[in-house]
Amino acid sequence: MVTTDKLLFGAAYYPEYMPYERMDTDFSLMRDAGMNVIRIGESTWSTWEPEDGAFDFSLLVRTIEKASDYGLQVIIGTPTYAPPSWLCDKCPDILAVTKDGRCLYGHRQLSDITSPDYLRYSERIIRKMMEVCREHDNIIGYQLDNETRSGDGMSETNQARFVARMKGKYNGDISSFNHEFGLAYWSNSISSWDCFPDLRGTVNGSLRAAYKAYLRDLVTEFLAWQAKIVREYTRPGQFITHNFDFSWKEYSFGIQPLVNQKDAAAALDVAGCDIYHLSQNDSDGAMIAFGGSVARSLKKENYYVLETQAQGRTGWTPFPGQLRLDAYSHLSSGADMLEYWGWHSIHNSFESYWKGILSHDLLPNDTYKELSDWHHEFAGAESHLTGLKKICNAAILADNRSLTGIDEFPLDDSDTASPDYNTILRSFHDASYRRNIETDIVYSDDDWAGYGMLIVPALYSADKTVIKRLRDYVQNGGHLVMSFRSLMSDSELKIFSEPLPCGLTDVFGMTYDRFTVPDDSCFITLSGEKERCISYIELLRPDDCDVIASYDEPAWNRYACITTKCFGKGRATYIGANLEPEALENVLEQCAAASGIRPSHYRFPIITKTGVNRLGRIITYVFNYSSESREYTVSCECSSLINGNVTVRQGDIIKIEPWNLVILEQNGLNNPKDG
């Protein structure tokens, strides 16, 4: 990874979209606000190649050179996620075939990324751009494509590739394939690899999941292919990144179901992402923390925020002070770049009210002023704040196969509002977050040994190797905190025929075979309080474990809801019901304490986030995500970095204004894990 003492601070810039020429004005405003980087080039293939083979990079070159004049560094994006209309007209197979048929031209991310035509034309435009760009010194890196998708491709070609993959995986044995996928059901067995029915019609959840896994791997393959091309042209010191996005609920929400980001990141030098979140009274920093944890997990290193909102969507217009608070929130998670989307608001087409820093009048406005002011404040402490090293004692395991599993087999298949995987994942993340337990995101192939607590929400799909590794984690001293709906099926979503949680019944000291959807009157008693179970409960039969909570409902009161057990050198806790947020926070706080993680005195809206800076000192951010002022008591001597660098001492009470923060640098070196 490319590191620097300076925060990379800037915005996506689209001179192609401007209603009139004003590059000098823009770059001058950027420079004045302390910005040092722009991202250009992606999205605008039709500008660089308006007709087949007719290239025109004059605007690109002018932008790069002008940026240099104003001391701005440049990230070049390859433009492949939005091919021009002439190309789709010439080669219609570039547009993906989905279950609704061939896509119509217009939207982005509709390409069939396996199409030979698409790949051939993409390679040509990339090489042409790289030939132009390699000459320019102020280009610091390249972004491959943007939020890459497989186009949800279900063309015959795609299906043929998938069938070949399955045939390879099952060594050509159609009958073991039929058996693993349970295709006898409803007479769906396949008699030969050559006679595979159109997958768009299948009802088989395993088959659909395998196809989704195939589509995810296409993205990995595609980015590796682009990286290889781009790398032929890069200089030492230039990075290759990609802009990974998150699952979407009108804002960034959970892990991206369409991409295995960790796999895809293998081809990159540094992970990049875009994070969009609610604002105003819903501003809570949780998505920034979650997104940061995901992004850090991809290369086990700090990351770039390649896009985040300035004004954003109409409902997101930030309250005064919130842009500053968000900027520090990103830094406190380990972001080494902060790039807004975009510099200006767009006057036509589609994302016109996804507003950038400047509004449509293109004048310096309150948004611009707040960012500019923020950067001037930040610059005074920059060497203490950049390159923050995060060290978390707890981790959360995320898994795309399990996500698919819960899509295919929802907790309550009669209710479309049944919580999906990301909702469950976020509920566990956010409960930790709100109790100031900082977490990494990890995957099933990561090494979890360093974590005192491993939270495993809804790991619906797991092969026997993973189950064995979870057992070993506990055996060797870890605290495994597993939720309902875990270890129910193998990696092809075939449900286990062993007792649940599969392979770990002795570790947890309990089993169960039944679960249900409770009505509104299903409670447990937790720390003396009645807490409601929502949407899903498992009827745990304790064997050799401590029962933390059982169901109050007379029909189920012989079953446990939450159990814990010491096993080997560690501990295994199981949470068998979906709980209301506060109850889950309570449980996770208890789990953290039992894992040797020091409890925080603070809860949301006071959020503390820590790390070690380049000077080896502990930095503690203390955020107040609320519209009321709050107090914070200092626990040891520190410098308060952005308030005149004053020294504060143990016991000092700091008043934190609404939507404000303090940043404390501990005087003396330390390891945050100790405290």
Add this chain to the structure above:
Amino acid sequence: MVTTDKLLFGAAYYPEYMPYERMDTDFSLMRDAGMNVIRIGESTWSTWEPEDGAFDFSLLVRTIEKASDYGLQVIIGTPTYAPPSWLCDKCPDILAVTKDGRCLYGHRQLSDITSPDYLRYSERIIRKMMEVCREHDNIIGYQLDNETRSGDGMSETNQARFVARMKGKYNGDISSFNHEFGLAYWSNSISSWDCFPDLRGTVNGSLRAAYKAYLRDLVTEFLAWQAKIVREYTRPGQFITHNFDFSWKEYSFGIQPLVNQKDAAAALDVAGCDIYHLSQNDSDGAMIAFGGSVARSLKKENYYVLETQAQGRTGWTPFPGQLRLDAYSHLSSGADMLEYWGWHSIHNSFESYWKGILSHDLLPNDTYKELSDWHHEFAGAESHLTGLKKICNAAILADNRSLTGIDEFPLDDSDTASPDYNTILRSFHDASYRRNIETDIVYSDDDWAGYGMLIVPALYSADKTVIKRLRDYVQNGGHLVMSFRSLMSDSELKIFSEPLPCGLTDVFGMTYDRFTVPDDSCFITLSGEKERCISYIELLRPDDCDVIASYDEPAWNRYACITTKCFGKGRATYIGANLEPEALENVLEQCAAASGIRPSHYRFPIITKTGVNRLGRIITYVFNYSSESREYTVSCECSSLINGNVTVRQGDIIKIEPWNLVILEQNGLNNPKDG
């Protein structure tokens, strides 16, 4: 119908779906639980014929023979509702064409059941199976297909058949066809039978209804065709049945709109059905009673429950005791077979969390134990409880043409939540049920003479013959209780141009020509209570009748809502508004009393259901469908069958625990109609 002293008790069994071989274990567990029957074979054509013309019945034979070893009888299902993929690949016309185009392979019940290819291949697999099965003594019967559908077929061939049907019905006279269907409207008249526009576009409700009637008749035809083939192979004593299902609202709800079940049942020996219902605190026995009444109506005899839930869907996991309560509920409606779906939960594909008796771990669990315990309890009184003869004094008229009529012409065409036919039908059924008025379901071609009260909800469509028969029913002493939205159109949904209710204005002594959707403030006064009218009211103009209730709303207070009149030897009551459940219960209880049906002292959640057993004695089931214990006062000397067979006497008070029951056998012979 095949009768036996023993209850047929068992489950659907799918060795094809098992993750590993365990037939001995399964059959041994079944036998231990008192089970004596399994249903096999349906759903798995691709197992019996994995490739075109390659047949392999080894698993089928092994299952039948092994069942025999364990004393289990077998029902064989023909597998035609789920053709294999190779067949649909070879003959694409097997897949139905709907308004969305040709179906994709994958789901069941998507065949065009008029396709010659489909019929040819179906016949071959059926004959091949029958040749194998005819040899086995423990096969007691055959199920044709499963929940047969027409595939909603709208192919050109289907349309051509439909046009020919219409041409025949109207003797080739296109102009009388245009007139009856009102096709002049919006210029839709058809100039010749050869130039019939694609019916998928029509806006004409009569035409759509006629097409739906055609599709229903295809099912009748198809089952008769299968029955004829199967009967070539059956031995005396073997039955032919079919698994009829109900309309579906995430659970069984009302009559099946896609099949005229009584017509289709003509080809069968015994009616079978599947009943799925809510559970836990929503368990009320109402769907079991309704489904039983429908199933009894098909052959005017007892019926088989070919499928009902063990654990069922995630939200249905029964409270302890509810499986037992449900089992008795089925028996008290006249079920002679009780077969669960299925024996085990399925590890792949689609209905994996529609759980059987065993969970995915395939171990004997609480569900298994409750059923096993139930059967041992039941066995002690088996000869008193099987073959219960139901005798109802009241009937409810159900009608698929009227159902279609209300689909095409909803009560409120501006509100998609406007109650549909089944909602209305169920509201009348359930109101009776909750006041312990047991009802048969009858059709317009049945003989209603034996019933003291005939409830006719929303008989939107009726030809003049039916209207005449309703008049005669009253004339001859019956009490006709008719609801709003009745007798409005003929059998082609042409709205009558006579005064409403068409043909019976003198019988009811009132008429009306206006109706509306009230807002929330529309009340009537009934037995001194204000009762709300919901979603639909008719403005009745009483002429020569008693007004039971008028509207309180000043704008409508000159119109009646409920009227009654003695006519001939009988009585005619008209309910002109959709009422809240309790108000409707009240009205129907009054109607029953006026019909000479003895009022019950009990209301839901205490439900009493009666019949005469093989010994000629009256059996009274007294259910408590609630989580609180209730008391029941005995009205005459009885034996309490499943509580040690103790004798109870008039005036004894029996406490019935939550989700529990007593079964009383009256000492001495009697006719429940008298009491």
Add this chain to the structure above:
Amino acid sequence: MVTTDKLLFGAAYYPEYMPYERMDTDFSLMRDAGMNVIRIGESTWSTWEPEDGAFDFSLLVRTIEKASDYGLQVIIGTPTYAPPSWLCDKCPDILAVTKDGRCLYGHRQLSDITSPDYLRYSERIIRKMMEVCREHDNIIGYQLDNETRSGDGMSETNQARFVARMKGKYNGDISSFNHEFGLAYWSNSISSWDCFPDLRGTVNGSLRAAYKAYLRDLVTEFLAWQAKIVREYTRPGQFITHNFDFSWKEYSFGIQPLVNQKDAAAALDVAGCDIYHLSQNDSDGAMIAFGGSVARSLKKENYYVLETQAQGRTGWTPFPGQLRLDAYSHLSSGADMLEYWGWHSIHNSFESYWKGILSHDLLPNDTYKELSDWHHEFAGAESHLTGLKKICNAAILADNRSLTGIDEFPLDDSDTASPDYNTILRSFHDASYRRNIETDIVYSDDDWAGYGMLIVPALYSADKTVIKRLRDYVQNGGHLVMSFRSLMSDSELKIFSEPLPCGLTDVFGMTYDRFTVPDDSCFITLSGEKERCISYIELLRPDDCDVIASYDEPAWNRYACITTKCFGKGRATYIGANLEPEALENVLEQCAAASGIRPSHYRFPIITKTGVNRLGRIITYVFNYSSESREYTVSCECSSLINGNVTVRQGDIIKIEPWNLVILEQNGLNNPKDG
């Protein structure tokens, strides 16, 4: 326009739909009720031409002649909006291609009105009908087609026509076209006019809006083409009209987005429309007033109500008295014809429960009697009430480009419930209406000079000429009351890069560049009351204006919500937030007062509507749209026209019964503008 002393009073009549012959009965009933006109002929092409080239106008002629016998005048509708099935079978291209593909035959208004086949056959049937009709004296006019639509056509031919239009508009300069439409975005630039991607896929809001404008112009063109043909046959004194409808929310609601009605009306002699509205307790007269204002605007003259509900849809059945109240409501807006849809209820097909005057039993009923009684009452004052000349002092500007703009760029693009243009337009209209400020509807090319107040809601799209004219309006003394979301984009929806409100920041003395969606706690203080802002607020930065209200929310309290400023000889008020109805009423009442419009002492449910009759006297209708009686104090000596013509004097208090009214004719001539 054809004028007459007599109100045209009648119904649409469809003998084609009748279940049996009864024309004498019908016409006799009509005559008895005072009716003098029927509309026939539209909708029933297949009756006039049952097969290609086989014409049969016998029923048409018989109806016209029979009408003459009963003194009924006739309006003939051309039948083109519902072509017969044989024609669509013969020429499939008659059916429009939409984004879902070629339409299926069945529904009306699905023709591609650019199809040469459609036009050729349409012309032939029109000419054939005209040849028949020209002979008949009692035909007073012709209606062209009915509620004409473009069929939402997106065929290749349509696209080619659209591209040619764009090429013409941009003088063939593809690059200025790309620039104006911002097609560089997402690489959507078009390299040549010959290679225009299928518009059905575009994401570009400007392009979609331009296509919608093109579709609207097709309707204008089509009606002009029909008018030309029909006019070849008309006699002096016969009128040509069209039945314009409104946007639809299960009832008429706002302006029609699919037609530029004022443009289309250029080909007509008199504007016609259909108005359907809520009833019973939701009856408020607002849609009748709004629809009347729109219809008056088309020819700047009185208009015909060609359709309005008798019984209407099931939920609309009017309370006793409401048909009378509605009839007067239409007259008080300037309607010169009142024609119900339809005479009878229809016994088949689709609109069967959109009931006419007669119910399906075809007997004179309460609806018939109320209309008949009404007409007899009305006839006594007919010469005082017909031909009412409306004179409004305030106007509301409506604009279809802005409507499209807000469809493409909703106020909150993350919320499908975000208010659309018509909701905003109606909120301003209704707020005025409820405070008894009568308004005209005007368009951007109208002359607004005569109005004291011009209300401009959400004029999202405006070219520089319109902006200049708005400035001039204020400069010259008008009071411009503009709402949020105005003057944001040009006529191609390209968002302005000037400060907002574009071109008028000096006129308003404020600007803004940010806006957002508030949560439920965003209030302003208005006349001392806290008033909630709903769904959208703009953060106004006052410069040189009076602030009427600012936001209470601490985050936004430095921004204004409502401002006003004297500019030139006039005043400019800006309302920057969507307000609850009562708050908006309050603001508009203040604005009216500041515009010199005399405030009314009455508010809804007392509604006063005025005009000048043919005698030059001021007529004031005073309606009570409520179920409680209200009092009204007379302001000057008048005759109370329909209550025995009694004289009432200043200060007299008149009690108005529920759903009732008084009509006062001022004694002496006057100009309502003075008072």
